[in-house]
Amino acid sequence: MQNFIPVKIHIKENGPAFKRFEAQWTPTIMILDGEGKEHFRFEGFLPTPNFLAELDFGRARAAFHKKQWDDATREFNSAAARDPKTELAAEAGYWAAVAQYQRTHDAATLRAWGKKTLAEYPNTTWAKRAMVYESEGTAKT
Amino acid sequence: MAVTWLRNPDEGIAQAKANGKLVMFDFSAAPG
Numbered sequence: 001m002q003n004f005i006p007v008k009i010h011i012k013e014n015g016p017a018f019k020r021f022e023a024q025w026t027p028t029i030m031i032l033d034g035e036g037k038e039h040f041r042f043e044g045f046l047p048t049p050n051f052l053a054e055l056d057f058g059r060a061r062a063a064f065h066k067k068q069w070d071d072a073t074r075e076f077n078s079a080a081a082r083d084p085k086t087e088l089a090a091e092a093g094y095w096a097a098v099a100q101y102q103r104t105h106d107a108a109t110l111r112a113w114g115k116k117t118l119a120e121y122p123n124t125t126w127a128k129r130a131m132v133y134e135s136e137g138t139a140k141t
Numbered sequence: 142m143a144v145t146w147l148r149n150p151d152e153g154i155a156q157a158k159a160n161g162k163l164v165m166f167d168f169s170a171a172p173g
Contacts (some may be wrong), residue, residue: 004165007153008146011170017150023168030166034158055165062163 003059004031031058039065053083057092064095069103072096090117090126 009017011026021030021038029051030041040058060075076096080089097113100106114133117126147153150166157164 004163005153005156005160006144006146007150007164007166008148009150009166009168010148011168013148014150018168021150021166021168023166026168026170028166028168030168032154032157032164032166034154034161034164036154039163058165059163 004055029054029058031055031062033062033066037065050083050086050088053079053086053088053092056082057088060092060095060099064099067102069099072099073103085120087121087124087126090121090124093117093121094126094129 009021009023011018017023023030023041025043027045028041028043030038032038039062040054042054042058046054056075056079060072060079063069063071063075073096076092076099080092080096083089093113093116097109100109111133114130117124117130118134121127146167147156150164153164153166156162
């Protein structure tokens with residue numbers, strides 16, 4: 001939380017902001033930068049560890065969009081560690097690998113991610129994405 | 142440490158810019 005400027009926007013106090021930022025449900029949590037560009041949002045009440053994982057994920061997306069690859073990787077990994085064995089962790093692992101690939105252009109990063117994801121998150125859509133990296137040398141990047 | 146919540150989204154964006162941080166909007170309908 002200390003990494004964010006927090007703003008509460010209540011429907012009864014500032015209904016127009018819901019329309020302006022296209023918030024269609026409560027709670028909606030939205031992460032934006034100092035230019036007002038949105039980087040991530042999620043909806044619904046979550047237990048604290050899951051909520052904090054989503055915030056890490058949002059911070060990671062902001063870093064990713066700014067091509068801050070090492071920061072993005074660290075935050076994606078933090079999100080995965082906070083909320084392990086979940087769809088979010090699987091997705092965070094994917095984006096962490098993509099961020100590292102963007103920095104290094106080393107497809108081995110993606111193959112390693114694919115192997116890990118197939119083993120640890122076999123029942124997620126991320127495992128289906130990982131199948132392309134299952135065989136050595138088959139990554140298409 | 143207590144968190145001070147702003148109520149104005151534009152002020153939040155401006156503070157984020159001034160402090161090199163991100164801003165988190167919490168769209169709420171909760172009572173109280």
